[in-house]
Amino acid sequence: xxxxxxxDQAWEExxxxxxxxxxxxxxxxxxxxxxxxSGGSLSKGLDVKLDRDTDIEKLAVGRYVVAHGRRARFFCxxxxxxxxxTNPLIAKQPPDMSDPLLAEIHRGTTTFGAxxxxxxxxxxxxxxxxxPIKTVPEHFTPVATASQAEVSQVFGEEGAQKVGGKxxxxxxxxxxxxxxxxxxTLNLERLVxxxxxxxxxxxxxxxxLSRLLLAGVIRDSVAxxxxxxxxxxxxxxxxxxxxxxxxxxxxxxxxxxxxxFTLDDESSRRRGSNPDYVVNIGYDQIVPExxxxxxxxxxxxxxxxxxxxxxxxxxxxxWLNNLLNEExxxxxxxxxxxxxxxxxxxxxxxxxxxxxxxxxxALQRRFERMxxxxxxxxxxxxxxxxxxxxxxxxxxxIVLEFGRYGNDLGAYIFVANFLTRxxxxxxxxxxxxSFGREGQEPRHLVITIEEAHKFLDPxxxxxxxxxxxxxxxxxxxxxLFIVDQRPSGIDSEVMSQIGTRVTMLLDNPEDIKAVLSGVxxxxxxxxxxxxxxxxxxxxxxxxxxxxxVVVQTRRYDPDFYRAMGLRSxxxxxxxxxxxxxxxxxxKDFAGFD
Amino acid sequence: xxxxxxxxxxxxxxxxxGYTVGCRELTAEQSRPMPEFGQLVKAQMLNGDTIYxxxxxxxxEDDAFVRQLVAAGVEEAEFIEDQRQRRQVPVVVDVLTVGYxxxxxxxxxxxxxxPRTLDPIFACDGAEFVRFTAEPDWLRxxxxxxxxxVDQLIVAALRxxxxxxxxxxxxxxxxxxxRELARLLSxxxxxxxxxxRQLR
Ligand SMILES: Nc1ncnc2c1ncn2[C@@H]1O[C@H](COP(=O)(O)OP(=O)(O)OP(=O)(O)O)[C@@H](O)[C@H]1O
Ligand SMILES: [Mg+2]
Numbered sequence: 001x002x003x004x005x006x007x008d009q010a011w012e013e014x015x016x017x018x019x020x021x022x023x024x025x026x027x028x029x030x031x032x033x034x035x036x037x038s039g040g041s042l043s044k045g046l047d048v049k050l051d052r053d054t055d056i057e058k059l060a061v062g063r064y065v066v067a068h069g070r071r072a073r074f075f076c077x078x079x080x081x082x083x084x085x086t087n088p089l090i091a092k093q094p095p096d097m098s099d100p101l102l103a104e105i106h107r108g109t110t111t112f113g114a115x116x117x118x119x120x121x122x123x124x125x126x127x128x129x130x131x132p133i134k135t136v137p138e139h140f141t142p143v144a145t146a147s148q149a150e151v152s153q154v155f156g157e158e159g160a161q162k163v164g165g166k167x168x169x170x171x172x173x174x175x176x177x178x179x180x181x182x183x184x185t186l187n188l189e190r191l192v193x194x195x196x197x198x199x200x201x202x203x204x205x206x207x208x209l210s211r212l213l214l215a216g217v218i219r220d221s222v223a224x225x226x227x228x229x230x231x232x233x234x235x236x237x238x239x240x241x242x243x244x245x246x247x248x249x250x251x252x253x254x255x256x257x258x259x260x261f262t263l264d265d266e267s268s269r270r271r272g273s274n275p276d277y278v279v280n281i282g283y284d285q286i287v288p289e290x291x292x293x294x295x296x297x298x299x300x301x302x303x304x305x306x307x308x309x310x311x312x313x314x315x316x317x318x319w320l321n322n323l324l325n326e327e328x329x330x331x332x333x334x335x336x337x338x339x340x341x342x343x344x345x346x347x348x349x350x351x352x353x354x355x356x357x358x359x360x361x362a363l364q365r366r367f368e369r370m371x372x373x374x375x376x377x378x379x380x381x382x383x384x385x386x387x388x389x390x391x392x393x394x395x396x397x398i399v400l401e402f403g404r405y406g407n408d409l410g411a412y413i414f415v416a417n418f419l420t421r422x423x424x425x426x427x428x429x430x431x432x433x434s435f436g437r438e439g440q441e442p443r444h445l446v447i448t449i450e451e452a453h454k455f456l457d458p459x460x461x462x463x464x465x466x467x468x469x470x471x472x473x474x475x476x477x478x479x480l481f482i483v484d485q486r487p488s489g490i491d492s493e494v495m496s497q498i499g500t501r502v503t504m505l506l507d508n509p510e511d512i513k514a515v516l517s518g519v520x521x522x523x524x525x526x527x528x529x530x531x532x533x534x535x536x537x538x539x540x541x542x543x544x545x546x547x548x549v550v551v552q553t554r555r556y557d558p559d560f561y562r563a564m565g566l567r568s569x570x571x572x573x574x575x576x577x578x579x580x581x582x583x584x585x586x587k588d589f590a591g592f593d
Numbered sequence: 594x595x596x597x598x599x600x601x602x603x604x605x606x607x608x609x610x611g612y613t614v615g616c617r618e619l620t621a622e623q624s625r626p627m628p629e630f631g632q633l634v635k636a637q638m639l640n641g642d643t644i645y646x647x648x649x650x651x652x653x654e655d656d657a658f659v660r661q662l663v664a665a666g667v668e669e670a671e672f673i674e675d676q677r678q679r680r681q682v683p684v685v686v687d688v689l690t691v692g693y694x695x696x697x698x699x700x701x702x703x704x705x706x707x708p709r710t711l712d713p714i715f716a717c718d719g720a721e722f723v724r725f726t727a728e729p730d731w732l733r734x735x736x737x738x739x740x741x742x743v744d745q746l747i748v749a750a751l752r753x754x755x756x757x758x759x760x761x762x763x764x765x766x767x768x769x770x771x772r773e774l775a776r777l778l779s780x781x782x783x784x785x786x787x788x789x790r791q792l793r
Binding site: 105109110 | 754767768771772779782783785786790792793
């Protein structure tokens with residue numbers, strides 16, 4: 001048969017490359033095709049009648065699908081899955097489905113699957129932009145599972161991109177539900193541009209996800225980080241419940257970009273984290289404002305707070321040193337104005353500062369506890385804040401390990417507050433200098449705190465530095481990254497300033513309400529939130545994503561380390577050998593003539 | 594088998610929706626096809642069209658001799674056979690028109706004209722049956738028929754159409770046809786179920 005064809009005929013018989021490509025595309029579309037639009041509305045969502053070949057048992061809500069309309073594609077999400085029939089009677093008189101012929105005839109004709117879609121965005125054929133949706137596709141528009149390209153068009157292509165002359169970095173954060181192999185990205189610049197938060201009940205994977213996100217920020221140098229690592233999980237060897245083992249900390253992944261500071265040298269060394277610097281704070285560096293935040297924890301009364309300020313006024317930076325120094329107190333002398341008798345000790349101090357004796361005595365007792373903090377010293381030679389600023393200025397990220405003090409909320413709050421206040425001050429200074437072109441703008445700083453509600457609860461948020469940072473947005477190039485399991489404990493005004501909210505499972509209605517406050521479509525999202533897995537699934541909403549999205553979070557594992565650029569010793573060795581082999585002349589090389 | 598040999602009879606009367614054929618006898622000599630319920634038959638038109646129809650009723654009427662033989666109690670096989678072969682009135686076959694062929698195309702619509710009286714009617718062979726039933730639209734015409742036992746006719750025709758196909762295509766054909774029926778009869782689940790069960 002073929003032999004008889006002339007060349008021309010043979011040429012005609014051959015499929016052209018374009019045809020082949022079109023055929024391949026059509027085949028791919030057919031493979032991913034789920035069904036056709038059968039009705040619906042913009043406000044209530046679209047109905048899809050599933051094709052016979054679509055296996056309803058393999059679908060899941062949350063999957064992204066695209067309706068391929070004539071002029072545009074409609075990006076939608078499956079929100080419900082249903083069984084339908086052309087005639088409701090069939091449900092009452094079920095055919096004999098044990099017969100293969102009958103079963104095959106009925107499946108997909110009289111009885112079929114249906115899904116409900118919520119239309120999300122419009123993708124016009126002519127441009128790469130996505131637009132808000134304002135209409136619906138026609139009847140019987142084919143609907144297919146969204147491809148990676150379509151998901152990328154919505155969320156942004158993974159990696160560095162130039163958009164309007166500005167560099168942006170899209171970070172792969174996980175996969176849409178039911179679409180394991182598709183990557184959802186989040187815009188890191190926008191993540192740090194305003195304060196962000198990761199929420200979820202205990203054990204849902206907040207810390208893992210935060211470390212993942214921070215790794216992205218560090219790798220792409222989107223901002224410099226200061227992480228208050230309460231439980232020693234970020235810097236070096238976090239523990240994984242599930243693997244029963246350890247995972248790498250940020251310094252292990254980015255040895256050149258992350259430094260570990262510690263409050264508890266002994267604990268850090270015991271865990272092998274080899275801190276770069278031990279943070280010490282001198283009593284003389286502490287001002288009453290630093291302790292005011294601890295009112296709740298130290299159980300300070302109003303008069304006691306007043307007394308702190310009075311002491312500070314009188315003794316300047318020596319106030320705390322003096323108060324805690326038995327010798328010094330014993331040596332104090334004064335006179336009682338009523339009796340003109342000489343008085344000594346605390347009584348004399350009380351007289352001098354005009355504070356009641358019992359208040360001072362109580363204050364002294366409250367502060368006793370600080371003696372247990374080995375990082376507090378009467379006097380220190382080095383200024384920790386200077387040191388931290390130097391590192392941050394150089395673009396080095398800092399993880400501050402708390403060691404054993406992580407279990408002491410007082411220590412955690414005190415230190416985080418102490419350092420943040422001062423660093424923020426420096427940032428304000430620098431930023432203001434940069435306005436007058438007298439200095440460079442400081443690098444964008446992201447401060448990570450766990451147990452954030454302790455810093456941001458309504459009682460204290462108004463007058464603490466963290467509340468101020470959250471409220472002033474990015475004015476001074478400092479934003480917060482808060483990790484918390486009780487978002488309802490966070491001041492609502494602060495919460496409203498959290499640009500990007502990543503929330504994992506929450507079951508307390510108050511908490512759910514708090515994270516969804518001020519979010520449009522909150523009711524539908526509440527439903528979504530309540531249905532998240534107990535682990536490693538997150539709803540991301542806000543500034544860093546174009547629309548709310550539920551993801552199966554990316555694994556924090558050796559593959560991730562590699563993606564972040566970490567190479568194992570063996571690999572580096574192999575690479576070295578390769579290079580050596582390439583440079584060495586072949587065995588039979590006899591030299592150049 | 595020549596076309597002549599496949600002839601089953603001639604048209605007695607016709608309408609657009611169907612026609613009636615008169616056949617000489619029912620028990621054929623070896624070569625003559627017997628008209629069968631559900632069988633596809635055709636008439637050739639002068640303009641070249643072929644009109645297709647399905648046999649839905651075969652009527653064997655009595656005549657004076659039959660009555661006499663029965664009344665006289667004749668039992669001899671010889672007489673009975675002779676009477677059957679040489680009937681006074683023809684065997685009447687009712688045909689439902691289900692479409693027509695023009696050139697290579699099979700058109701599942703009613704033809705412009707019905708066959709004329711005394712036009713010869715032929716049985717279609719398997720290949721032609723397969724060609725005519727390749728698309729399922731003829732089912733629609735059958736379902737709309739007024740006088741025919743529609744459900745039974747569909748079952749018989751579909752089974753025959755499946756039988757005319759190679760063994761490995763019979764099941765897929767029944768499935769495809771069954772789905773078409775499911776669409777057409779979606780409002781009458783009990784009826785659909787009845788037909789499909791008999792298709793097995
Ligand atoms: N992305 C992930 N990759 C690998 N394992 C994970 C991931 N997310 C969570 N896990 C597993 O879940 C466990 C709990 O996660 P994690 O410690 O982050 O929870 P958490 O919400 O911070 O809990 P807590 O409130 O107690 O601090 C981890 O030990 C780990 O085994
Ligand atoms: Mg944690």
